[in-house]
Amino acid sequence: MNLLDGKLVSAKIKEDIKVEAAAFTAASGRKPHLVAILVGNDGGSETYVASKMRNCELVGFDSTNIRYDVDITEEQLIAKIKEINVDPTIDGLIVQLPLPKHIDPDKITEAIDYRKDVDGFHPINLGRMQRNLPCFIPATPYGILLMLAHYGIDTAGKKAVVVGRSNIVGSPMSILLARNSNPGNCTVTLTHSRTQNLAEEVLQADIIVAAIGKKNFVTADMVKPGAIVIDVGINREDSTETKSGFKLYGDVDFDNVAEKASWITPVPGGVGLMTIVGLLKNTLEAAKGTIYG
Ligand SMILES: NC(=O)c1ccc[n+]([C@@H]2O[C@H](COP(=O)([O-])OP(=O)(O)OC[C@H]3O[C@@H](n4cnc5c(N)ncnc54)[C@H](OP(=O)(O)O)[C@@H]3O)[C@@H](O)[C@H]2O)c1
The missing domain is CATH 3.40.50.720 (NAD(P)-binding Rossmann-like Domain)
Incomplete structure (x- = not known):
């Protein structure tokens, strides 16, 4: 048996991302920036988002965690997403799943600009993935x-x-x-x-x-x-x-x-x-505009 060692492989790829992020920052005057929205207090979700934020810092990205109480409405959440969609200082946006029952995850996914959808869940990214076209892969x-x-x-x-x-x-x-x-x-x-x-x-x-x-x-x-x-x-x-x-x-x-x-x-x-690495690579590609310009 051989181990597929996520610790080793993720550390190596993160070193490469760090170098690329530094080059992006030097050329553009700003760091790649990921925003994660977290609704409620699910223990697993909190751990995952904290780890994503920590890894952003590690490779030289900016990261912002926006937290909402579990009773935020779908409309309020979508309004925030639309604000982020047009904010030029933000490259990637993820909304941590699962969401509370009164919020439709499909509506939220589709509200995110597919060019910032670094989770790769938007139908445009999924469709492009199926066609083997450049896209954000989940x-x-x-x-x-x-x-x-x-x-x-x-x-x-x-x-x-x-x-x-x-x-x-x-x-x-x-x-x-x-x-x-x-x-x-x-x-x-x-x-x-x-x-x-x-x-x-x-x-x-x-x-x-x-x-x-x-x-x-x-x-x-x-x-x-x-x-x-x-x-x-x-x-x-x-x-x-x-x-x-x-x-x-x-x-x-x-x-x-x-x-x-x-x-x-x-x-x-x-x-x-490796999931974290996938997210970081997507965020870097979003910042560099290598997929959608
Ligand atoms: N490592 C990571 O980074 C990472 C990322 C995401 C998720 N996860 C973990 O991966 C696991 C799966 O996550 P998910 O989001 O894909 O789960 P999910 O949405 O709950 O889907 C589970 C899938 O398993 C199928 N299933 C359930 N019981 C089964 C059975 N007895 N026989 C055959 N299939 C069965 C379900 O079938 P039906 O469709 O018929 O219900 C469903 O398609 C979870 O433990 C989650 O925490 C890990």
Whole structure:
């Protein structure tokens, strides 16, 4: 088993981003700037946004975290987004999900100017992604592609099974792996909670991407010897063993699956760190105008 080491790869790519950000700042007189909007007090969301902000500082970006109480209205949130859309000092905007039930995430996503949509969730970015045109790729699948590319893993002709079809991970991942690109050129099966004989499907896979949200969902008996296993899951459980008061688990039974896999991502230390890298790369591209000018 070889580890797909998110710590190592993300640190290396962040060094490159830092150099590029410094060059942008020297040429333009300002730093790339990411704004993150956080609604409510969800513990996981707070941790993710804090980490995104911290990483912006680390690579020489400006970052702003705008926080709202859980009772902000959809109209108020959209009004703020429209303000940011026309602010020339802001390059990228993300609205942390999940949102409270009275706010429609699709309306919020579509309110963001696609040229600042560094999460890559806007239909224009998703459509361009499907067409293999320059666009902002959703940060988690983008990070996974960067990880595969870093290790020089040849994906062409491989059978990939993606478990989970969310708009932010599973669906875009299945499109990206099927595209005529590198990494890509896989034969992809996208599975979900209504899939029949899921274990048999996963057992066929040369590449497994697990994005379900259930601890230890993918077990060793579902994994073909030599498979490449990408664990997207982040499942938090309270723990007295850690300073933070919680422990993170993936969707893959790491210890047992690792014995069969050729490559595998750990949790933590895998895809989560690469997601940040995907976001930082998108923000830098937004600042430089390399995609939409
Ligand atoms: N590492 C990172 O940076 C990162 C980023 C985003 C998310 N995550 C984590 O990744 C996990 C998935 O996130 P998400 O946002 O994609 O989740 P999500 O929106 O909840 O989607 C979960 C998907 O899993 C499928 N599913 C649920 N139970 C299943 C079952 N028993 N058999 C087969 N499929 C099943 C669902 O199927 P249906 O569509 O049929 O309901 C759905 O498509 C979570 O743990 C999340 O915290 C990590």
